Amino acid sequence: MxxxxxxxxxxxxxxxxxxxxxxxxxxxxxxxxxxxxxxxxxxxxxxxxSPFAGVHGLAIDAQGRLLAGSVVGNTMWEVDRRTGQARVFIDAPEGQADDIAVGPRGELAWTNYLMGILRYREREGMPLQVLAKDLPGLNSLDFDRRNGKLYASQVFLGDALWEIDRSGQTPPRLIRKDLGGFNGFEVGPDGMLYGPLWFKGQVVKIDPQSGALTVIADGFQIPAAANLDGKGNLWVVDTRTGELVKVALDSGKKTVVAQLEPSLDNLAIAPDGTIYVSNMANNAVDAVDPINGARRRLTGSPxxxxxxxxxxxxxxxxxxxxxxxxxxxxxxxxxxxxxxxxxxxxxxxxxxxxxxxxxxxxxxxxxxxxxxxxxxxxxxxxxxxxxxxxxxxxxxxxxxxxxxxxxxxxxxxxxxxxxxxxxxxxxxxxxxxxxxxxxxxxxxxxxxxxxxxxxxxxxxxxxxxxxxxxxxxxxxxxxxxxxxxxxxxxxxxxxxxxxxxxxxxxxxxxxxxxxxxxxxxxxxxxxxxxxxxxxxxxxxxxxxxxxxxxxx
CATH class of the missing domain: 2.120.10.30 (TolB, C-terminal domain)
Structure with missing residues (x-):
């Protein structure tokens, strides 16, 4: 200077x-x-x-509770799916969550994005554990519900996909790096990982054993997260356009089902098919009808x-x-x-x-x-x-x-x-x-x-x-x-x-x-x-x- x-x-x-x-x-x-x-x-x-201080990852746990993560607010929240009322579920700073995942036996895991830590709780009432650390930008994660395996990705402050040892005894296994921002992903019933590449405008599936990547659909502006509905569709939020898009897995055909505001971050699909979408710029969680795209705002702020x-x-x-x-x-x-x-x-x-x-x-x-x-x-x-x-x-x-x-x-x-x-x-x-x-x-x-x-x-x-x-x-x-x-x-x-x-x-x-x-x-x-x-x-x-x- x-x-x-x-x-x-x-x-x-x-x-x-x-x-x-x-x-x-x-x-x-x-x-x-x-x-x-x-x-x-x-x-x-x-x-x-309003609650949250920016809302990101969403998940619905075994009790049917809608959980919402906040990075800046350092907390995980529970949002009432009927009234929209929110309460702190896991307090700061441990509750900092960019994404949240629920395991096959009710396990809970989440990413402390700013800390580079993956936290885990075996079940409610059990102590919190650190399964991985020193991974800057630890962003999205999910369980394989067939066998309980846990996967996590780094985005923005890193660019890699990992398998996480559930015991916390061995270091994470690198699956693939330099993907292009494998953001909010989900593990499918076939064991493949389905999610967006933030920086490439694509939705892909990744084989967690070999790291092989297959493009399902492209042409998105900034796809932020993707979830499967169990009916042959992958639902994607485009944060740049504010669109909620349904992608047919067999053909890659895209259908815009709902037009929301830009700054979308994540989504979760309830057992009844309702799609919950988070918007970081409005501290908002919306419930969207997958048939007609009708939106009901649970909570939010200007x-x-x-x-x-x-x-x-x-x-x-x-x-x-x-x-x-x-x-x-x-x-x-x-x-x-x-x-x-x-x-x-x-x-x-x-x-x-x-x-x-x-x-x-x-x-x-x-x-x-x-x-x-x-x-x-x-x-x-x-x-x-x-x-x-x-x-x-x-x-x-x-x-x-x-x-x-x-x-x-x-x-x-x-x-x-x-x-x-x-x-x-x-x-x-x-x-x-x-x-x-x-x-x-x-x-x-x-x-x-x-x-x-x-x-x-x-x-x-x-x-x-x-x-x-x-x-x-x-x-x-x-x-x-x-x-x-x-x-x-x-x-x-x-x-x-x-x-x-x-x-x-x-x-x-x-x-x-x-x-x-x-x-x-x-x-x-x-x-x-x-x-x-x-x-x-x-x-x-x-x-x-x-x-x-x-x-x-």
Missing amino acids: TIFPLRQGARALALAALLGASLGLGLTGCSSVPARPAGWSAPQPLVQP VAVPAGLRIDGRTLWVADVFGFREVDTVTGKVSDVFRMQREPELEYPFAVGVSPSRFALASWFTGTVQIVDRASRRTVHTIHGLKAPYDALPMNDGSVVYTELGTGSVVHAAGNDFAQRGLLASGLQGPLQLALDAAGRFYVSEAGGRVLRLVPGGEPVTVATGLAMPEGLAFTPWGSLVVAETAARRLTEIDPSTGSRRTVAENLPIGMAGGPGMPPPYVPTGVAVGEDGSIYYSADRNNGIYRIRPAR
Whole structure:
């Protein structure tokens, strides 16, 4: 990284001054600035909460229970097939499940995708076991119901198919590698493995003994999962198109039975033939009639995992991990900008920055900052190879400023492909979220418990210390700073000139812990403040978005 003189940082700060009002972060220059309120009303949901935090693998166990896995939420859930009510079935972090499989004697196995672990339970009430580990991207799995053999695949963070020793005593046996993403598969009554190749647009069957692969059908955009119905058909979900497709095994003929929303992830077929389909971008599980394609939504939400927030007028922009959304703060209506897989360039956004002409979407998980043209909604450029960027703000001149947790720095990137990079601050204790005051000065929250103001050509100034994992922060119209203290599950208002503070709200559903190997901030709690002084925050413990109105 090229380190420019700090005067380059000062230039970025000056540019930020032109941008502050458009971000809704410093509105003290408005013609009518609301007075500091005496207090705050109780939080009210703008977008109702929902379970899961992204829903993936589905399975129906021997008791007829519908089980649903969540990776980001680190939990396995049970969904009532009649009412849609959901409850935690196996809690975090062990319950993290990208896929779930039920064995011939009621055994349960699931993949901890982010941990690279395959977990197993012989029967209900028995202790959990680890049958395989150190397999990054461990994704799908299933049992051979004839003999109890267990198979699992790696996708995205690896690309291989394995046979797993049920005793856990011997290492997994490699069946085949470099398949093209053998995602949600199922073992057929003939012992063959039937499933999709994510990156090749095909549905195939694989002989687990020899690794021989036969294409059954192709021409899919992104097939995510496939299940057999016992009637000579393979049912496939295409995550890009949102289609539920029936494929005849004897001919490969494809029939679209239901048109659902994109971002489909998995499916399970009940004994009565009902097909349950998961949608990661809407925390949704739908029940589909295989005859006429009629859909009944069991559970879902217009958002999935709301994280970073920005506000511009009456529009709240939401980095939603499996999507990028806008919320009308007057009506509460949620609209898609991007959805995972429908827009292939979307990189699991955890934070969003807004300028009059651009969005910047930051993802610590993929190490990227995605720059999007606001008018066309097209990606201008994606900066790759960053070390856990937790927030990003686009500047008026086309440059961008972002925090980088992995290097402890705040970086200004400009020029062609944003290759010219200079430090605005370094040596920070876990820089997370950014805010601008009315004068265009940058503020940053640190995981170490501080809020800092960046000073052109000098050391950062400590505005507040002793905070409990401060994440999202935003300025009020009257000039104070609202910070989400996620470890204390509260919002705090801070006077940046004196450091004095008062509690806005506490006992909030924020501060979800990450699983093993995940950074402590995990899903950032976003904070935004509207022109009327209303505070908005994202709740990672229940996936809702809340508003707190000033009490006057």
